[in-house]
Amino acid sequence: MDDKRNIIMAVLLTGIILFGWPLVMEQFFPEMVNQNEATEQAASPAADPASADGLAPAVSTDTGANDIAADAVAGTIRPLAAVLRENPRVLIDTPRLKGSINLQGARFDDLTLTDYRVALDKDSDPVRLFSPSGTENAYFSRFGWAGKDIALPGDKTVWSADQSKLTPETPVTLSWNNDTGQSFAITLSIDENYLVTAEQSVTNRGEADIAVNPFGLLSRVRNPNTIPSVEQDSWTIHIGPMGVFEETANFDTDYEDVEEAGASGVSANVTNGWIGFTDKYWLGALIPVTDTKIDGKFRAGSGDVYQAQISRQNAQIVAPGKVLTTTTRLFAGAKETALLDTYKEQYNITLLDRAIDWGWFYWFEKPLFYLLNWLFEMVGNFGVAIILMTFVVRGIMFPIAQKQFASMAQMRAVQPKMKKIQEKHKDDKQKQQQEIMKLYKDEKVNPLAGCLPIFLQIPIFFALYKVLMLSIEMRHQPFMLWIKDLSAPDPLTPVNLFGLIPFDPPSFLAVGILPILMGITMHFQFKLNPQQMDPIQQQIFSFMPWILVFIMAPFAAGLQLYWTVSNILTIIQQKWLYSRHPQLKEMMAKEAEEKARKEAEAKG
Structure with missing residues (x-):
């Protein structure tokens, strides 16, 4: 009777594992088979009409509060090539980045990573990180100023550039003047990898003091409902809003938290830290270069628009004849472990290496990676x-x-x-x-x-x-x-006769050759072990390798x-x-x- 009961329990346990495991995988582990599709979707222009609301900064100069007002940007989603032709641009040409800067609004909104491809095919398109507003998965960075009672450059302002191309050897200065004696300039320099340095300066040639607050922002559209392959946040990997606040890497804020925060947004102290958006492999981050108190904020707008912003806690007073200069770094690229470590040490960027969600055991995982x-x-x-x-x-x-x-x-x-x-x-x-x-x-x-x-x-x-x-x-x-x-995962599975049958099995049944070999070798390994005294334990050990075959198939x-x-x-x-x-x-x-x-x- 006991043996029968043990067998029944073993069968039930097997069923629970086989049919419950896909639910566990979906809840706690990212879907690995769609990682290329997600990148390809992010890199492709859209053809379907849609509308979106962008977010633009409006920092109050009298209170120093970091408020953001919605700036509606509605219209149909247009092809990428058409949008890129609409405004004058400065080219970006580095060994690892290609793209352009939109002179309307001084936006980094066109950026591809030349070392990485969308798919395995070497002829596939390079991975696109930034895309202009008006295209699907729009994602860009912008630097500017907020203030009161002064004409300021905005997202529609067309800047002048002193160079036609931004390279590691040739910085570019964007400039714009208002009608009341103030001159604004953004000097951009870029290294051979993924780091941009933006030096914002405002010169007051007027007759009275002005109050301004420099800011930097990252804005992106993310709609997992219409784009199923958009990477999802999970228990094992954080994807979404992220930063280093109070010298601690923060993985606790996700897109849903930003939406639930409403008009107030999610605020954080970014002094000696950074703020941005992290994906599985890519990172966009704003890094202030100052010891002055820097406020950070995540905000959500309609149309699945999310924004990360930094600005000073208080507006800065610029007297006549004076210049106010603020420096911010922008990281836009791949989360390469050695490069993040180098930037962390070279520029004293707090915990930039934690942009990779190593988790609690990073002290062990990073040495394993380097090995x-x-x-x-x-x-x-x-x-x-x-x-x-x-x-x-x-x-x-x-x-x-x-x-x-x-x-x-x-x-x-x-x-x-x-x-x-x-x-x-x-x-x-x-x-x-x-x-x-x-x-x-x-x-x-x-x-x-x-x-x-x-x-x-x-x-x-x-x-x-x-x-x-x-x-x-x-x-x-x-x-x-x-x-x-x-x-x-191993793509070759006997379930569909190694692709001869036009059938795509579900992930927990798409058992590849490697997991089958793993099960066979584990079976022989267990056969060499002494038999267990408890019959139920021996039964579990006898069929455990074959259960693990199905469990390991999606990995x-x-x-x-x-x-x-x-x-x-x-x-x-x-x-x-x-x-x-x-x-x-x-x-x-x-x-x-x-x-x-x-x-x-x-x-x-």
Whole structure:
């Protein structure tokens, strides 16, 4: 009766895992198979009509409050090429960025990343980060001033430029003058990577004091309802509003929080910090270069428009003949780990490296990333680098595995005594457990010692998951044969006869070759382990590899490769340890013969 009950429980557990796991994946883990589609959608111009409300800053000079008023920008979504031709522009040309600056409004609204492609095909379009207002997924940055009783440049102002192209060697100064003696200038410089420096200056040639407040903003349209492949915030990766406030990286604010905040928005102290929007691989961030108190704010407008803004706490008074200069940096590019670390140290940007959502174990995950990246640079193939890293991990854990094997030998040695206790107290489970625990104590056996390597593998596995999931360096990295992207799931599945049948199975059924190999190697690994005394435990161990095949199917192929190679190394290690402990192997053989004899008798 107990065996039947255990079998029923095992079957129910299997069903819960198989059918409940997709719901868990959807709730807590980002969808990995659509990462290229999301980028492609963000890079493509729209054809459908829509309307949107933009947000424009209106900083009050009398109170110093950081208020933002809605500035409606309604109309149909237009093709990107057409919008780019509407206004005069200054080209952006660097080794890693291409695009242009819109002289109407002095907007960075046209930016592509030349090192990264939308899809695996090398001929596919480069990833587009910024797009002008009026196009789908509009996303741009702008610098300006707010104030009262003074003519200020706005988002419709057409600026003059002293250069036709912004490059690392040629900064560009944008200028505009009003009719009351004030001159405004924005001097832009850019490095060879993703950092722009904007120096805003206002010169007062009038006869009276003026009060102005320089600001910088990032504005973007995000509509996951009409664009299903837009990346979603999840338990394992933060996507959306982000910044470093009070010298602490803030991952707690999402788009829904900004919407719920209403007119007041979500405010933060950005002094010695930064504010912006983070995606899985890309970042747009405003970084004030000053020790003066800087206020930051996230606001939401209609039409799925979101804005991040920085400004000083109070308006600045500029006397006649004086100049007020403010410097802000703009990061717009890929979240490359080494580059973020370099910027953090070079420009003293607080916690810029935490733009990558490493989580609580970043102190372990970043060294793991650097190890993988170093191995990749050595061998030139990221799949091979994962295999080499697996050797390193197994080598470090080898002494622990030896202790685990010694514990297994001790457990084997006391099993005859355990069987006697189980037979003697088969009707009194409590007494049986007490006697077994006393036996463990007398024989100095720790039944949990064998679990230590498994527990140590968990943080390694999770760290590798985060590295593969978040690191732009791992995106679109091939291994060999059909594995073209180790950061995506294994695409080849026998469910549709490896693509011969025109059928796309759901993610939890699209079991690739790598997860199948992982299950097979785990099955043989478990076969080498001593049998469990508890029948239900033995049953769980017997079908656990096949459950994990389905669980691991939606994960990155790199993870599946790591686990498969780790299983193979474990099997080799166990074979070698068995050769060092032949008595244990003999005991296992005798137990297997005894089990086979009992099964034959039961059938006969």
